[in-house]
Amino acid sequence: xxxxxxxxxxxxxxxxxxxxxxxxxxxxxxxxxxxxxxxxxxxxxxxxxxxxxxxxxxxxxxxxxxxxxxxxxxxxxxxxxxxxxxxxxxxxxxxxxxxxxxxxxxxxxxxxxxxxxxxxxxxxxxxxxxxxxxxxxxxxxxxxxxxxxxxxxxxxxxxxxxxxxxxxxxxxxxxxxxxxxxxxxxxxxxxxxxxxxxxxxxxxxxxxxxxxxxxxxxxxxxxxxxxxxxxxxxxxxxxxxxxxxxxxxxxxxxxxxxxxxxxxxxxxxxxxxxxxxxxxxxxxxxxxxxxxxxxxxxxxxxxxxxxxxxxxxxxxxxxxxxxxxxxxxxxxxxxxxxxxxxxxxxxxxxxx
Numbered sequence: 508x509x510x511x512x513x514x515x516x517x518x519x520x521x522x523x524x525x526x527x528x529x530x531x532x533x534x535x536x537x538x539x540x541x542x543x544x545x546x547x548x549x550x551x552x553x554x555x556x557x558x559x560x561x562x563x564x565x566x567x568x569x570x571x572x573x574x575x576x577x578x579x580x581x582x583x584x585x586x587x588x589x590x591x592x593x594x595x596x597x598x599x600x601x602x603x604x605x606x607x608x609x610x611x612x613x614x615x616x617x618x619x620x621x622x623x624x625x626x627x628x629x630x631x632x633x634x635x636x637x638x639x640x641x642x643x644x645x646x647x648x649x650x651x652x653x654x655x656x657x658x659x660x661x662x663x664x665x666x667x668x669x670x671x672x673x674x675x676x677x678x679x680x681x682x683x684x685x686x687x688x689x690x691x692x693x694x695x696x697x698x699x700x701x702x703x704x705x706x707x708x709x710x711x712x713x714x715x716x717x718x719x720x721x722x723x724x725x726x727x728x729x730x731x732x733x734x735x736x737x738x739x740x741x742x743x744x745x746x747x748x749x750x751x752x753x754x755x756x757x758x759x760x761x762x763x764x765x766x767x768x769x770x771x772x773x774x775x776x777x778x779x780x781x782x783x784x785x786x787x788x789x790x791x792x793x794x795x796x797x798x799x800x801x802x803x804x805x806x807x808x809x810x811x812x813x814x815x816x817x818x819x820x821x822x823x824x825x826x827x828x829x830x831x832x833x834x835x836x837x838x839x840x841x842x843x844x845x846x847x848x849x850x851x852x853x854x855x856x857x858x859x
Contacts, residue, residue, distance in 0.1 A: 593747075625653070690773070
């Protein structure tokens with residue numbers, strides 16, 4: 508009789524274990540139906556588990572590369588927008604410089620030049636996520652010094668530096684002396700090409716605060732790194748600023764007409780060169796934008812293919828899952844019935 512009781516109790520416990528197992532199978536099945544993904548993935552995949560892991564790693568890597576490419580694309584878009592506006596500002600200034608032949612029109616050039624310098628400076632101070640885009644690798648510094656703000660490293664503001672160079676070249680009394688002040692040894696050109704004998708009277712560091720070599724870099728794919736972006740010390744920007752600072756530093760009424768006409772024409776020449784140069788800069792950025800767009804498209808294609816392979820491995824067949832759920836439910840109901848009957852057994856009922 509005792510043996511009979513022990514056997515019955517063991518069976519009761521086994522049935523309870525079966526109930527828990529069936530309940531877990533039901534929960535797994537319900538999860539598969541709701542997510543469309545195998546509940547116990549690694550067990551279900553078996554030998555293909557390693558392939559699934561490799562596919563997942565490749566998907567994560569491609570996603571990271573695509574995200575990086577997206578950031579670069581956004582930065583390049585911001586650069587292109589800034590360069591387009593810089594080009595337009597230079598074009599407006601050179602048009603007015605070209606047509607300013609009357610005393611009144613020439614008198615307005617100084618203010619126009621100062622306004623355009625500020626405008627270009629603001630545009631080239633473009634930031635993305637707190638990084639200055641035209642400062643090269645020194646992304647924490649605005650690239651251009653404000654024209655009236657004293658540079659701590661030189662003790663002069665950019666406009667003061669240009670005026671100092673001009674003063675050092677002597678009075679402009681005619682066209683020849685004006686051109687000498689512009690292009691002679693230690694003249695204005697020497698400031699903008701960094702050849703002035705006085706280190707404090709040079710474009711770097713007097714007007715430009717960014718890095719002098721290298722640009723931004725990004726790894727967009729395995730074995731593919733792109734150097735992108737441009738710096739505000741580009742020759743095109745230097746040319747444009749030279750023309751503008753020449754006009755800003757010398758009001759038309761301060762020198763003889765023939766001297767100012769030569770000065771104005773020289774400034775216009777630099778504005779023309781700067782305008783053409785900025786068009787070239789924009790073209791370079793456009794090429795970089797195209798290259799990044801191609802990389803992003805390639806990553807999109809890769810991600811689509813990887814996702815298809817992952818889904819094919821990991822997805823649960825809804826019809827198969829539904830059939831299993833029905834089977835588990837029937838088994839569970841039957842087990843509940845047997846367990847309920849066993850729980851009602853007693854010695855008295857057994858003897859009667």
